Amino acid sequence: MSRSILILGATSSLARRISLALAKPGDRVVLAARDRAELDIIAADLRVRADAAVTALAFDAADFGAHCAFSDAVLTAVGPPDIVVIATGALGDQVAARSDPRKILDIGASNFLGAATGLAGIVDAMEARGAGHLLVLSSVAGDRGRASNYVYGAAKAGMNAYFAGLRGRLHGAGVRVTTVKLGFVDTQMVFGKPGMFLVADPAAIARRVAGLVDKPKDIVYAPWFWAFIMLIIRSIPETVFKRLPL
Numbered sequence: 001m002s003r004s005i006l007i008l009g010a011t012s013s014l015a016r017r018i019s020l021a022l023a024k025p026g027d028r029v030v031l032a033a034r035d036r037a038e039l040d041i042i043a044a045d046l047r048v049r050a051d052a053a054v055t056a057l058a059f060d061a062a063d064f065g066a067h068c069a070f071s072d073a074v075l076t077a078v079g080p081p082d083i084v085v086i087a088t089g090a091l092g093d094q095v096a097a098r099s100d101p102r103k104i105l106d107i108g109a110s111n112f113l114g115a116a117t118g119l120a121g122i123v124d125a126m127e128a129r130g131a132g133h134l135l136v137l138s139s140v141a142g143d144r145g146r147a148s149n150y151v152y153g154a155a156k157a158g159m160n161a162y163f164a165g166l167r168g169r170l171h172g173a174g175v176r177v178t179t180v181k182l183g184f185v186d187t188q189m190v191f192g193k194p195g196m197f198l199v200a201d202p203a204a205i206a207r208r209v210a211g212l213v214d215k216p217k218d219i220v221y222a223p224w225f226w227a228f229i230m231l232i233i234r235s236i237p238e239t240v241f242k243r244l245p246l
């Protein structure tokens with residue numbers, strides 16, 4: 001049976017691989033991203049490789065005024081999606097963001113707020129239809145605020161709380177929400193950044209995310225060992241944690 005799929009942030013390194021892993025012949029796919037030229041290339045590639053009907057839609061997470069029209073355009077193109085993958089995000093300049101309110105807003109929009117506002121109408125339609133699965137790419141950074149990246153971490157923490165609430169709201173309607181808390185993955189987002197360790201292969205992570213479709217998972221750490229790392233990180237008393245150079 002053909003499915004309808006929405007990929008938010010379709011130009012992301014991970015989203016490209018997830019789209020290819022998910023889309024099958026006959027599926028109806030909406031790829032949404034802000035880089036229109038890159039988006040059109042990815043859409044053309046997916047049409048050929050997956051033999052799917054692909055629609056490319058502009059989506060800027062920070063352009064809140066356009067989100068109702070975006071939601072309408074998605075529903076017109078494919079109806080309430082069977083699968084939604086949320087992959088927008090940006091580390092931003094964490095040091096500059098400490099004192100620049102616009103950068104704080106941009107990081108908040110890219111990582112969390114844009115997905116919440118862009119999907120609001122679509123989530124309502126999925127709830128009314130009583131089916132579907134949202135796969136949310138989040139980060140272990142949302143598990144605890146760290147001095148070196150608390151603006152990004154706060155956005156991901158907001159995302160985690162928002163989609164946890166949505167999971168509760170949609171549970172009775174038969175719509176699943178899976179939050180994937182990623183550790184470091186070798187993509188353009190972290191390329192050249194200092195302090196990276198245990199960096200995962202994006203192809204393996206994409207396979208893991210795509211394999212979660214229709215599985216009753218609520219929160220998944222990827223790779224799995226980050227669940228234990230974050231258990232330790234979360235258990236450190238704040239009076240000690242604030243002194244650590246993290």
Ligand SMILES: NC(=O)c1ccc[n+]([C@@H]2O[C@H](COP(=O)([O-])OP(=O)(O)OC[C@H]3O[C@@H](n4cnc5c(N)ncnc54)[C@H](OP(=O)(O)O)[C@@H]3O)[C@@H](O)[C@H]2O)c1
Nearest residue numbers: 011012013014060061062088089110139182184185187189
């Ligand atoms: N890679 C990691 O180590 C890692 C770790 C934890 C979590 N994650 C999360 O995984 C997700 C995918 O990241 P990735 O590793 O694939 O990195 P990526 O290749 O840099 O993808 C991030 C995507 O978000 C898009 N984006 C950023 N701000 C946007 C905005 N305002 N409007 C629309 N799109 C916007 C980017 O679009 P442009 O190309 O137009 O900038 C890009 O396509 C993100 O949510 C990220 O936070 C990644």
